Amino acid sequence: MTKRKNHSPEFKARVALEAIREEMTLAELSKKYGVHPTQIGTWKRAAIENMATAFTRRGAAPEQVNAAEVDKLHSKIGQLVVERDFLADASHQPSRDARQEMVSKDHKLSVRRQCALLTLTRSSLYYEPKGESAENLRFMGIIDKQFLETPWYGSRQMARYMKRNNHQCGRHRVRRLMRLMRLVPIYQEPNTSKKHPQHKIWPYLLRNLVIDRPNQVWCADITYIPMQRGFLYLVAIMDWHNRKVLSWRLSNSMDAGFCIEAMKEALAKHGAPEIFNTDQGSQFTSGDWIDVLTEAKVKISMDGKGAWRDNRMIERLWRSLKYECVYLHAFESGSETKAGIRKWLAYYNGERPHSTHGILTPDEAYASKTEPMRLAA
Structure with a gap:
């Protein structure tokens, strides 16, 4: 039986820091450190969420717990016992x-007990995915290039x-790889967006x-x-x-965090x-994304089912970026990819005239017209 690994906080922090830097994929980090990609993603999120605690004031006195709070905690314990039993018997559970x-291996409950509660x-916890094979990566490149030429291809036509x-490369593999690459054909079809079932859809x-x-x-x-x-x-x-690119971010995972950073x-x-x-x-319907827009008093709009035309401008950006930068250079690392994309987007915004505005670049078109002044209420 394989002995369970207990990683030190220093090791977790080092791995999480590399994941935050986005220079390697989660699969590459998993191979480098021998840690499951899911666990690395958990450490990455924990590091980001707990970063603010590094700046708390030292020497702060711990809060005192009175008798009423103790009684409240005992009541809460009883509630949690009931909820635990409910969780073990629940018929509708997450995936x-x-x-x-x-x-979590660091939780007070044993892993055995946690698995029992979560059925x-x-x-299944110790299975380590090997990432995509070289053959699959080659197929993904072929599919991506062809999709830019024929964006109406679904998995059947692509196969x-x-x-x-x-x-x-059969249809089932093509379908899985297209989902992994977030490629959706641009024909009228219901449920074309990967929406979260519990997130609100805005008009x-x-x-x-x-x-x-x-x-x-x-x-x-x-x-x-x-x-x-x-x-x-x-x-x-x-x-x-x-058509000016206002901000952008790269990430090795599909969490909403890197989208929110770009928007902020x-x-x-x-x-x-x-x-x-x-x-x-799901990244654009998440609570954190919506909260930032609501706080900035921005009206939120979302494409309807099959409304692929609304993304045509940014889809053209992806086509130009990939043919003029990504495919030509075949970047080896995340840092090289980030530097190459930064250079190309600076050229796109500042030097390349856009057909929509004649000889003006996106930067010049953005600066040439200003918003009308709003009267005070």
């Missing part, structure tokens, strides 16, 4: 992957394309709207960025009127737009 993420087998070109606000000035409407989208040994995800915030940067640099439009992806 297996979500329940596996709930298990998991302990053996036919692969077969005609002598690639041994679409752009129907028949004339968009004629900067900071009137912003949009955001996520795309897959291939590298020589793995892949990353890229999110970009774009001004709808002039855009708000800090350029102020708040009147409307922010996205698809119904």
Whole structure:
């Protein structure tokens, strides 16, 4: 029987720091340190959430607990016992992957007991995925390039394309890889967005709207960025009127955090737009994303089912970025990818004229028109 590993806080902090730097994929970090990718993701989130505690005032006196609070805690213990029993017998539970993420080796409860409460087998916790094979990464590159040429291809048509070109990649593998790359065909079809079943979907606000000035409407989208040994995800915030990329972030996971960081940067640099439009992806319907927009008093708009035309501007950005930068350089590491994309986006914003505005670049088009002054209430 394999002995359970107990990692030191210093080791966890070092691994979490490398994950935060986004220079390696979770699969590469797992291979380097011998830790499950899910566990690395948990350490990464914990490090980000607890970062503020490093700046708390030292020497603060601990809070005193009175008798009433003790009685309240005893009552809470009884409630938790009932809830624990309910959890063990609940028929509607989260997915297996979500329940596996709930298990913590540092918890006071033993792993055996946690698995029993979550109806998991302990053996499933120690399975270490090997990441995508070299063959799958090669297929993903082929699919990504073809999708830029024929964005209406679904998994069936893409599988036919692969077969005609002598690639041994069947429809089920094509479908899984397209989902992993977040590729959705642009034809009218229900449920085209990977929305979260418990998240609110906001109404679409752009129907028949004339968009004629900067900071009137912003949009955001996520795309897959291939590298020589793995892949990353890229999110970009774009001004709808002039196509200027206001901010962007790379990440080795699909958590909403890197999207929120990009949005906060855009708000800090350029102020708040009147409307922010996205698809119904779970990153853009999460509570943290919505809270930031609500606090900035931004109207939230979301594409309807099958409304693929609303993303056409940023999809063209992805096509140009991949053909003019990503595919030409075949970056090896996250740091190289980040530097290459930063250089190309600076060129796109500042030097490359956009057809929508004639000879003006997105930077020049963004600066040429200002928002009308708002009268005080």
